Amino acid sequence: MNLAHLIEKDADTYPDHPGIVFEGEEITYRELNTKAGQIASALKNMGVTKGDRVGLQLPNCPEFIMTYFGILKTGATVVPVNVMLKEQEITHILVDSGAKILFTWKGFLSEVLPAVDKIKDFRNVVITGNAGGEGRGIPFESMLDGEIPVTRAVDVIPEEDLAVIFYTSGTTGKPKGAMLSHYNMVSNAFATAETYKYSHEDTIISAMPMFHAAGQTNVMTAAFSQGASVVLLPRFAPEKVFEALTAQNATVFIGVPTMYFQILYHPESDRFADNSLRLCLVGAASMPEKIFTEFGEKFKVVISEGYGLSEAAPVVSHNPVDGMKKPRSIGIPIPGVEMKIFDDEDRELPDGQIGELVISGPNVMKGYLNNPKESSEALRGGWLHTGDMAYRDEDGYYFIVDRKKEMILTGGFNIYPREVEEVLFTHEKVAEAAVVGIPDMEKGEIAKAFIVLKEGQTAAIEEIMEFCRTRIAAYKAPRQAEFIKTLPRNAAGKVLKRVLRGETE
Numbered sequence: 001m002n003l004a005h006l007i008e009k010d011a012d013t014y015p016d017h018p019g020i021v022f023e024g025e026e027i028t029y030r031e032l033n034t035k036a037g038q039i040a041s042a043l044k045n046m047g048v049t050k051g052d053r054v055g056l057q058l059p060n061c062p063e064f065i066m067t068y069f070g071i072l073k074t075g076a077t078v079v080p081v082n083v084m085l086k087e088q089e090i091t092h093i094l095v096d097s098g099a100k101i102l103f104t105w106k107g108f109l110s111e112v113l114p115a116v117d118k119i120k121d122f123r124n125v126v127i128t129g130n131a132g133g134e135g136r137g138i139p140f141e142s143m144l145d146g147e148i149p150v151t152r153a154v155d156v157i158p159e160e161d162l163a164v165i166f167y168t169s170g171t172t173g174k175p176k177g178a179m180l181s182h183y184n185m186v187s188n189a190f191a192t193a194e195t196y197k198y199s200h201e202d203t204i205i206s207a208m209p210m211f212h213a214a215g216q217t218n219v220m221t222a223a224f225s226q227g228a229s230v231v232l233l234p235r236f237a238p239e240k241v242f243e244a245l246t247a248q249n250a251t252v253f254i255g256v257p258t259m260y261f262q263i264l265y266h267p268e269s270d271r272f273a274d275n276s277l278r279l280c281l282v283g284a285a286s287m288p289e290k291i292f293t294e295f296g297e298k299f300k301v302v303i304s305e306g307y308g309l310s311e312a313a314p315v316v317s318h319n320p321v322d323g324m325k326k327p328r329s330i331g332i333p334i335p336g337v338e339m340k341i342f343d344d345e346d347r348e349l350p351d352g353q354i355g356e357l358v359i360s361g362p363n364v365m366k367g368y369l370n371n372p373k374e375s376s377e378a379l380r381g382g383w384l385h386t387g388d389m390a391y392r393d394e395d396g397y398y399f400i401v402d403r404k405k406e407m408i409l410t411g412g413f414n415i416y417p418r419e420v421e422e423v424l425f426t427h428e429k430v431a432e433a434a435v436v437g438i439p440d441m442e443k444g445e446i447a448k449a450f451i452v453l454k455e456g457q458t459a460a461i462e463e464i465m466e467f468c469r470t471r472i473a474a475y476k477a478p479r480q481a482e483f484i485k486t487l488p489r490n491a492a493g494k495v496l497k498r499v500l501r502g503e504t505e
Contacts, residue, residue, distance in 0.1 A: 001156075001158055001182060001183075001186050002072060002073070002075070002153040002154065002155065002156045002158075002163075002182055003069075003072050003163045003164075003182050003185050003186055003189075003221065004036070004069045004072035004073045004153035005153055006069075006186075006189065006221060006224045006225055007019065007029060007032055007033045007036060007069050007224055008033055008151075008152065008153060009227075010029040010032075010033070010224055010227045011029045011030050011032070011033035011034075013227060014029050014200065014227045015028060015029055015030040016028050016029075016030065017029055017200070017227060017229065018229045019031075019032040019065075019224065019229065019230065020032060020062050020065060020229070020230055020232055021203075021229060021230070021231045021232065021244075021248060022061065022062050022231075022232045022234075023234070024247070027062055029227070032062075032065065032066060032069075033069075033149075034149050035062075035066040035070070035144070035149075036066050036067075036068075036069035036070040036073060036149075037070070037073060037149025037150040037151060038070070038144045038147040038148075038149045038150075039066055039067055039069075039070025039071070039073075039143075039144065039147075040070045040071075040073035040074045040149070040150035040153075041147040041148055041149060041150050042070075042143045042144060042147050043070060043071065043074050043076065043101070044074055044150070045147075046101065046123065046124065047123070048071075048074050048076050048101065049074065049075065049076070050074065050075030050076065050154055050156070050161070051075065051076070051077070051161070051162075052074075052076040052077070052100070053076065053077045053079050053097045053098050053099040053100075053165065054071045054076050054077070054078065054079065054099055054100075054101050054102075054103070055079045055081050055093070055094055055097070055099040055101065055102035055103065055104075056068060056071065056078055056079065056080050056081065056102075056103050056211070057080075057081035057082075057083055057085075057090070057102060057103065057104045057105070057108060057112070057211065058083070058103060058104065058105055058128060058210070058211070059083055059105060059209075059210075059234060059235075060207070060209065060210050060215075060232050060233060060234045060235070061105075061128070061232070061234060062232070063103075063128045063140060064210045064211075065210070065220060065232075067103050068210075068216075068220075072153060072163060073150050073152075073153040073154065074150070074154060075153075075154035075155075075156055075161070077097075077162040077163065077164065077165055078163065078164045078165070079093065079094075079097045079099045079164075079165050079167075079177075080164065080166065080167075080210075080211040080212075080216070081093055081094075081102070081104075081167075081211060082167075082209075082211055082212075082490075082491055083105075083108060083209070083211060083491070084490075084491055085111070086111050087111045087112075087114045087115045088115075089175070090111060090112060090115035090116075091115040091116075091118050091119065092174060092175065093167050093175065093177075094115065094116065094119055094122070095119055096177055096369060096370060097165055097167075097177055097369065100119075100121065100122055100123040100124075101123050101124055101125075101126065102116065102125050102126070103125075103126045103128070103140070104125060104126070104127060104128070105127070105128050105129050106127055106128065106129035107129065109125075109127070109136075109137075112125060113125070113136060124137060124138055125137035125138070126138045126139075126140055126143055127139055127140060128140040156182050158181060158182040158183035158186065159181055159183045160181060161181060161182055162179050162180065162181055162182075162366070163180055163181060163182040163184070163185045164180045164185060164216070165177040165178065165179055165180070165369055166178045166180060166213050166310035166311075166314075167310075168310055168311075176368040176369070176371055176374060177368060177369035177370070177371075178310045178311045178365045178368060178369075179365055179366045179367055179368070179369050180313050180365055180366070181366055183362060184313045184362065184363050184364070184365065184366075185217065185221065185313055186221075187313075187336060187361075187362040187363055188217050188221075188312070188313035188314070188315055188362075188363040189217055189221035189222050189224070189225045190222075190225050191315070191334045191335045191336050191337070191363070192217055192218060192221075192222040192315045192334065193222040193223070193225045193226050194334070194335055195306075195315070195318050195320075195321070195334045195335065196218075196222065196252070196279065196281065196304075196318070196321060197279075197321050197322070198222055198223060198225070198226045198228050198252075199226055199228065200226055200227040200228060201228075201251070202223070202226070202228040202229070202251045202252055203228065203229045203230075203231060203248050203249065203250045203251055203252070204219060204223050204228060204229065204230050204231065204250065204251070204252040204253075204254060205231040205233065205241060205244050205245065205248070205250045205252070205253045205254070206218075206219040206230060206231070206232065206233065206253075206254045206255070207233040207235060207236035207240075207241070207255060207259065208254060208255065208256070208283065208284070208492075209491045209492065210232075211491070212284070212491060212492045213308070213309075213310045213313065213314035214283045214284045214308065214314055214315075214492060217308075217313060217314060217315055218254060218281065218283050218308075218314075218315060219254055222315075229248075231244050231248050231250060236255070236259050236262075238259075238262050238263045238266040238268070238269070238272075239266075239268070241253065241259075241263065241272070242268065242271040242272060245271075245272065245275045245276070245277070246271075249276045250275070250276060250277060251276060251277060251278045251279070252277065252278065252279045252280075252281065253277055253279075253280050253281070254280075254281040254282075254283060255280075255281075255282070255283075256282070256283060256284045256492065256493030257282060257286065257287040257288065257291060257493065258432075258489070258493050259493075260280075260282065260287065260291055260295050260303075261291055261431070261432070263295075264291065264294060264295050264298065265431075265454075269298070272299055273298070273299050273300070275299075275301070277301050278302065279301070279302050279304060279321060280295075280299075280301050280302065280303045280304070281303075281304055281305075281306070282303060282304070282305040282306070283306060283308065284492040284493045284494060286305075286328070286400060286418065287303075287305055288421070288422060288425040289327040289328050289422055289425070290422075290425045290426055291425070292305070292327045292328075293327060302321065302325075303325070304318055304319045304320075304321055304325060304331070305318070305319055305325075305329070305330065305331065306318030306319065306330055306331055306334075307330035307331070307398070307400065309386060310365075311364065311365045311378065311384055311386075312337075312359055312361070312363045312364055312365070312384060313363040313364075313365070314363075315334055315363070316330075316333065316334065316337055316339065316359055316361075316363070317330045317331045317332055317333050317334060317337070317339060317398060318330070318331045318332070318334055319331035319332075319397075320332065324395070324397075326393075326395075326397050326399075328399060328422070329393075329397045329398065329399050330390075330397075330398050330399065330400055331397060331398065332396055332397060332398070333361075336361050336362050336363070337359060337360070337361035337362075337363060338359070338360045338361060339357060339358070339359055339392075339398060340357075340358050340383070341353065341354075341355040341356070341357060341358075341390060341391060341392055342355050342356050342358050342383070342385075343355045343356075344356075346358075346380070346381055346383075349391075351391070351392050351393060351394055352391055352392075352393065352394075353391060354389055354390070354391045354401055355389065355390070355391070356385060356386065356387065356388070356389060356390075356404055357386045357388045357389070357390040357398065357400070358383035358384060358385050358386065359383065359384040359386060360382060360383050360384070364379070364384045365379075365384070367379060387403060387404045387405060388400050388401075388402075388403060388404065389401040389402050389403065389404050389407060389416065400418070401416045401418060401419070402416040402417050402418045402419075406436070406437070406497060407437075408435075408436075408437035408445050408446075408447050409437075409444055409445055410437075410440070410443045410444060410445050410446055410447065410475060411442075411443045411444065411475065413475045413476075415435075415437070415447050415475070415476050417434070417435035417436065417437075417447070417497075418435075419472065419476065420435045420447060420449065420468065420472065420476055420477070420478065421433050421434060421435050423467075423468050423471050423472055424449060424451065424464070424467075424468065426471075427464060427467050429453055429454055429457040429458075429459045430451055430452070430453060430454070430464070431452045431453060431454040431455075432451075432452040432487050433449055433450065433451045433452070434449070434450045434487050434495045434497060434500060435447050435448065435449050435450075435478060436448055436450070436497050436500050436501050437501075438480070438501065440479075446478075446479040446480065447476065447477070447478045447479060447480075448478060448479070448480040448481065448482070449464070449465075449468075449478040449480070449481040449482070450481075450482050450484050450487065450500050451464060451481060451482070451483050451484070452483075452484060452485065452486060452487060453483060459483075461481045461482075461483070464478075464481055465477060465478055465479075465481055487500075488500065
C-alpha cells in the first residue's frame with residue numbers, strides 16, 4: 001500500500017468531508033486528493049519518478065499536506081526539512097538525501113537559495129507565498145495551472161520502497177536520515193489511530209510542526225486513516241486554540257508540554273474548560289508531572305502521554321485512552337510493537353531495573369541513509385536501540401529516566417537529569433527547568449540547572465538549590481544554577497541541552 005492511498009480512500013468514501021480546516025477554510029477530501037494529484041502530475045512533468053527524493057520545507061499550511069501526498073503519488077520519497085534550518089544545514093540534508101527539488105516558502109529563500117546553489121545538478125525550487133524568488137524558482141500556484149490530476153498513486157513494494165526520510169535533530173552530531181518505508185508509515189498510522197481511538201467523527205486540533213514526524217503520523221496520517229478532520233494551526237497560540245475549540249467543536253487536542261503549560265497559565269484559560277474535547281494528547285517531549293496533574297484537575301479532560309522517535313515512524317507507546325494512565329509514564333506499547341529494557345550487554349533486565357529502551361515492530365526504520373555503521377549499531381540484534389534509559393513497572397508501564405548520553409556521572413554516582421527536573425518543577429516559582437552535566441575537576445561532572453521563573457516571580461539561586469537538597473539525595477542536587485528567560489528548544493518542543501552545555505553540535 002502506498003501511503004498516498006490514505007487520501008485516495010478518503011476521497012472515495014468521504015468526498016465532501018473536511019480533511020483540513022485552515023484559518024476557517026475547509027478543504028474536503030475530494031479537493032485535497034485532486035490538488036495532490038495535480039502536484040504529482042506537475043512533478044512527473046519535471047522528471048520526478050519512483051524512487052526520487054523531493055524536499056519539503058513548508059510551515060503548517062494546506063500546501064504542505066497537498067505536496068506531501070503529491071510526492072508520494074509519484075512513488076518518490078518525501079524529505080521533510082525543518083523550517084528553522086540555516087543554509088549549511090539545508091545543504092547537508094539535500095545533498096545527503098539526493099533531493100533535486102525543494103518545495104519551500106518565500107520567507108525561507110534567504111537560506112534556501114544559497115544552499116541549493118552549492119548543489120550540483122539541483123533542478124528547481126518551488127515557492128509558495130505568492131511571490132517569486134528573485135527571479136528564481138517556480139511559483140507553487142503556476143506549477144499547477146492546467147495540470148490533469150494523477151488519480152491513482154504509483155504502486156510500491158510497501159516493505160522496501162521509501163515513503164519518508166526523517167532527519168534526526170542532530171543533538172549528537174550531523175543529522176542522520178532515518179529511512180521509513182510505506183509499510184513503516186502505514187502500519188504506524190493505523191496503530192496510532194487505534195491507540196487514540198480516532199474515528200471519522202473526530203476533529204483534531206494541532207499546532208505540531210508538520211515537518212516533524214509527530215505532526216505527520218500522530219496528527220495527519222493517523223487522522224486520515226480514519227477519515228477524520230484536522231484543524232491545522234499555522235503556529236501555536238493559546239488564543240487560537242480557544243477559538244478553534246469553539247468554532248470546530250473539536251474532540252482531540254494534541255500538543256507538546258510547553259503548549260499545555262501556556263494554556264494552563266493563560267489569563268483566559270477558562271475558555272479551554274468549556275470544550276467538546278474527549279482527549280488531550282501529549283507528544284514529542286516529556287510532560288512534567290506537576291503540569292500533567294494541574295491541567296487534568298483544572299479542565300477535567302483525559303490527558304494521555306506517549307513516546308516515539310523518528311526512527312520508529314514515530315509512535316511507540318502510549319497510556320491507554322480508556323485505561324489506567326500513570327503520570328510520567330510513556331504507557332504501554334501500541335498494537336504490533338514490542339518493547340524491552342536491555343543492559344549494556346543487550347541482555348533483558350527485569351521489571352524495576354533501569355537500562356536502555358529497545359523496540360521491535362513494523363514501524364522500525366530500515367536504517368540510516370548512507371550510514372551503514374550507525375544503522376548496524378542502532379538495529380543490532382533485530383532491536384532498535386533508542387538511547388533512552390528507562391524501566392518497566394510491575395503493570396507493564398514504561399518510564400523514561402533520561403537519555404543515555406545525558407546521564408550525569410558525578411563522583412561514581414549516576415544522576416538522571418529528569419529526576420532533578422521533576423523536583424524543580426514542584427517549586428512554586430519555577431515555570432521551566434533543564435538540568436545538564438558540566439565538567440568538574442573533582443567529581444568529573446556536576447549537575448547544573450537552568451531555570452525559567454514564572455512571570456512576576458523573583459528568587460535566589462541558593463533558595464532553589466536548597467529546595468532540591470531537601471527533596472533528593474545531596475549528590476543529585478544541582479551544584480550550580482542559572483536563571484534564564486527561555487529554554488532553547490527545537491521545533492518539536494524538545495529542550496536543546498547541547499546548547500545549554502555550550503556545544504555547537
